[in-house]
Amino acid sequence: FYRFYMLREGTAVPAVWFSLELMYGVYALKHGPEAWASFVGFLQNPIIVVLNLIVLAAALLHTKTWFELAPKAANIIVKGEKMGPEPVIKGLWAVTAVVSVVILFVALFW
Numbered sequence: 001f002y003r004f005y006m007l008r009e010g011t012a013v014p015a016v017w018f019s020l021e022l023m024y025g026v027y028a029l030k031h032g033p034e035a036w037a038s039f040v041g042f043l044q045n046p047i048i049v050v051l052n053l054i055v056l057a058a059a060l061l062h063t064k065t066w067f068e069l070a071p072k073a074a075n076i077i078v079k080g081e082k083m084g085p086e087p088v089i090k091g092l093w094a095v096t097a098v099v100s101v102v103i104l105f106v107a108l109f110w
Contacts, residue, residue: 008065014058017051067092 028039042048070092071085 008062011058011062014055015062018055018059021052063096 024042025039028035043052067089068085071088074088076083076088
């Protein structure tokens with residue numbers, strides 16, 4: 001339990017990397033096409049691609065554990081009985097999927 005807890009809390013480190021990368025992208029966007037092309041080239045580096053896949057895995061692990069923890073913090077009572085965690089977890093994943101698809105659609109087609 002303790003090792004997994006530390007692993008989950010350690011997902012903050014990849015989040016810091018992503019935040020710095022995002023700030024670099026905003027900075028490049030502000031400073032013109034040459035800076036943006038440099039940023040895109042940076043993102044295409046195989047080491048950065050692998051690092052970003054690790055960041056994605058860490059974010060998914062953190063999301064999964066957070067979604068499993070959220071129902072334990074709220075007592076939802078339906079018709080006099082406490083609701084189990086499954087509907088809340090499934091609802092959170094559904095919202096995540098819908099929002100992700102909407103953002104992807106806007107990014108690709110808007």
